């Protein structure tokens with residue numbers, strides 16, 4: 169392999185300031201973490217419920233290893249299904265309000281294993297064609313999952329972000345066509361903006377045009393809705409979504425794992441046909457136990473989600489009161505809008521020096537001129553952590569003349 173080509177690309181990434189640098193944490197994830205020997209407030213993790221280092225979750229994971237071992241050394245259908253996998257699938261089904269659930273090693277794998285497993289199969293139909301309507305800002309794993317669909321079997325359409333008029337126009341244009349499956353595909357919460365998909369409207373359009381509705385609720389499971397059941401709960405569409413995917417790697421303990429929830433028939437079919445399920449290892453017992461404990465905590469103790477929502481409301485109110493421009497909303501993703509990439513980068517560095525860990529996002533991840541710091545609030549933050557972060561924002565904002 170010609171390494172020079174790789175070196176040149178790395179140089180190009182650095183020159184365009186899109187080279188990703190990893191800062192290592194010297195200990196567990198949490199509301200406060202250790203970086204460079206210093207305690208800093210973590211505002212960049214998906215640890216929305218503060219469960220990634222929670223005693224009950226850790227205890228469960230250790231018990232999982234004690235009772236069921238370290239690894240399963242098999243895919244599910246050979247000898248990699250333990251009773252605990254089936255129990256967790258039932259638990260998730262109950263929690264998200266679907267008939268059945270199939271586990272994957274990640275949500276990336278779940279999304280990768282969804283579209284092609286349907287689109288590429290004839291299922292007894294001759295010359296079939298399916299159509300996908302996908303939000304322009306959908307997650308990379310949805311885009312990659314759709315790329316695995318054979319072009320001769322699918323029309324892939326993109327609608328403008330959360331633009332229901334655009335979606336309806338495209339559905340209407342296809343009304344008379346002989347599609348086999350019509351699927352509307354959206355993230356429940358979009359990670360750059362922290363906005364919720366308009367699921368009421370999407371469900372209505374799905375019904376009107378005979379399309380199934382697929383929601384990737386990775387940033388919403390355990391986060392949105394009064395009891396953390398996700399975007400459907402928050403938008404009044406609980407039990408009205410055909411297919412829900414999600415991750416166990418964010419609010420639900422933050423380790424790993426993903427799932428697809430839907431009808432009994434769909435899940436049963438995916439167990440036969442979804443390649444990242446059929447040909448990739450089963451989730452290890454530690455993770456199965458840890459995730460189950462996280463769901464149990466959520467069901468037992470409403471105060472955790474309540475604390476996340478209260479912390480989010482507090483931070484959103486106070487950061488706006490300081491004079492920063494944020495994107496309005498209710499999600500713990502709070503984009504602090506700064507404009508230029510250099511400003512976001514400089515501010516992120518200055519904040520770390522003041523004990524606050526937050527990352528900047530800029531073009532091409534977000535549109536030009538919309539560079540931002542993406543703050544993520546957690547139930548694991550104490551009020552004093554949030555106040556410390558707000559003080560740092562105020563001081564850095566003044567010294568950089570943003571405020």
Ligand SMILES: *Cc1c(COP(=O)(O)O)cnc(C)c1O
Pocket residue numbers: 273274275276277307309355359384385386387414415416417424425426
């Ligand atoms: C994080 C995320 C994923 C990937 O989840 P993993 O379990 O980490 O693979 C997929 N979709 C969305 C919308 C996400 O935010």
